[in-house]
Amino acid sequence: MSFSLKVEEEHYVPYSYAKKILQDVISSGSSSNILQRTFEYLNTVSKCDSDVSLKIMEELKDIIPREDIRAIIASICPTTIEEVRSILVLDSGKTYTTDQIQKIISIVKSHMES
Structure with a gap:
């Protein structure tokens, strides 16, 4: 099954906010190797919440x-x-x-x- 997404807005976000978004995605069960690796990287470089x-x-x-x-x-x-x-x-x-x-x-x- 394939689906398409439409980007409505684009923003620059700090590492810790990107980490929070990925954590929510992973927690919802939508995980992949790349998401997990990115989350782990962001976890090591984030300096604040x-x-x-x-x-x-x-x-x-x-x-x-x-x-x-x-x-x-x-x-x-x-x-x-x-x-x-x-x-x-x-x-x-x-x-x-x-x-x-x-x-x-x-x-x-x-x-x-x-």
């Missing part, structure tokens, strides 16, 4: 316009200026000030400590 990562992404909206960059930051949870700058370099169309970078670090740290 899905709710925290989504809160980080939401708070970063005022500073970082690009969803993909926010998802990377919410996945990796950088805590130093150098780590943040190495991610922000992907956003070649925008220059970020040291104050903005400090604010990003502050947002990440505040959610990691809670």
Whole structure:
């Protein structure tokens, strides 16, 4: 039996949120070797839970316009200026000030400590 799916929306999501989605899929009985491996990988690289990562992404909206960059930051949870700058370099169309970078670090740290 074959069926087709229609993609209605596409979003960048942090690792921990992707892990939660895969966990739900696997728990429902729809598992495969690739899903299991991906879940295991995401389990090793996730730095916070899905709710925290989504809160980080939401708070970063005022500073970082690009969803993909926010998802990377919410996945990796950088805590130093150098780590943040190495991610922000992907956003070649925008220059970020040291104050903005400090604010990003502050947002990440505040959610990691809670």
